[in-house]
Amino acid sequence: MPMNTPDTKNSASVIHRRELLKLTGAGVAAFGAVSISNPFKAKAQNMSKQWDKVFPLSDKIDHEKITFKNRYGITLSGDLYLPKDRAGGRLPALAVGGPFGAVKEQSSGLYAQTMAERGFVALAFDPSYTGESGGEPRNLASPDINTEDFSAAVDYLGLHAAVDRERIGVIGICGWGGMALNAVAADKRVKAVVASTMYDMTRVMSKGYNDSVTPEQRAQTLEQLGRQRWTDAENGAPAYQPPYNDLHGGEAQFLVDYHDYYRTPRGYHARAVNSGNSWTQTTPLSFMNMPILTYIAEISPRPILFIHGEKTHSRYFSETAFAAAAEPKELMIIPGASHTDLYDKVDVIPFDKLTSFFNQHLAA
Known part of the structure; x- marks a missing residue:
């Protein structure tokens, strides 16, 4: 997320940087983003009893709405598919999370049901502070707490009567791909992990896309975020960023792709941060000093499967993580696929590969 510094002279560059910042949220203060009201306060105990997914219910599965608590005492809301x-x-089991800013009624639910x-x-579960899960204030992210959410899902699965707790895997999508890898590095109960169309959110928030943020820009962001904390403390509530995935013309193609998923009937969900809601302005703070893939090599000897589209702005996240990971590991590039193709296009997502990978590595 390159910063728009006051002396920037190239107006085209300013617009492009502005759109990148809106995506990750790291530089909202630099643009004087106004405070907007919290769009909703959905809690786990208020879970919808209706089928409100963006994909149809399969007649091949049983579905349950469930809740469980993480180590911080936050109640998480999930959809259990059997x-x-x-x-x-007892069966092998998978904890599924992501994308960053999405809810379980979207991509993670589709992966889980399939x-x-x-x-x-x-x-499939809603991370802390989002969707139907608990936590206040709303629409806040944390690399620590959201990593913990995966392990809490493993807690739940390991206690379920239908699950063999020695055969649990994890799937993380987009920004939760990085969270999944971080969780599995520390949580030795997990036997295999897939990161699909992965983002390392700590890397992109602290260094920008393609690591383009300068030390001066980083310092400016931290200065502005620190001052936003005073404003939030004075107001007794956090300020929020502008609505996510609005289009005004001239955006990069990947931002158009995000809009096509989150803001159209294809993937829109009222509870999703990315469907016209927003993160708190200070959400980037906890990501700035927290490189979550530092210990990725410690996932070994458990296997990792990276899946990424050939034609994506985010492909370098998977490629560099793959290089840092230890064997056994595999990087699968899907020809012609964009970042969001791997959210919901069942003819593009390699479900046969996912199935064979977990059948092999979660074998009885």
Whole structure:
């Protein structure tokens, strides 16, 4: 997220940088983003009882709305998908999270339901402070707490009567791909992990796209975020960034792609941060000094599968993480695919590969 410094002279560059900043939220203070009201206060105990996913319910699975608590005492809301024709034995299970700014009714739920059709117990969940999960203030992210959310999902799955706790895997999508890798590096209970169309949110928020932020720009961002804390403390509530994924013309293609998913019937969900809601202005603070992939090599000897589209702005996240990871590891590049193609296009997402990967590495 390159910063728009006061002496920037290239107006085209300013517009481009502005749009990148809106995506990650790291430089909102630099643009004087106004405070907007918290769009909703959905809590886990107020979970919708209606099928409100952006994908149809499969007749091959059983579905349950569930809740569980993380180590910080926050109640998380999840959708549990189980194979309908399961036998009495315990099954392998998957915890599924992401993308960053999405809810379980979107991409993670689609992945979870599809994997349940293929024989896995799969749990898609809303991260802390978002969707139907608890936590105040709303629409806040934390690399520590959101990493913990994955391990809390593993807690839940390991106690479920239908699950073999020695056969649990994780799928992280987009920004939760990085969170998933961080969680699995520390949580040795997880036997295999997939990172699909992965973002390292700590890297992009602290260094910008393609690591383009200068030390001076980083210092300016931290100065502005620190002063925003005083404003929030004085007001007794956080300020929020402008609505996410609005288009005004001239945006980079990947921003158009985000809009096409989050702001159209294809993927819109009222509770999603990215569907016209917003993160708190100070959300980037906890990401600035927290490189979550530092210990990625410690996932070994458990396997990692990276999946990324060929034609994506984010491909370098998976490629550099793959290089830093230890064997066994695999990087699968999907020809012609964009970043958001791997959110919901079932003819592009390599579900056969996901199935064979977890069948192999979560074998009884």
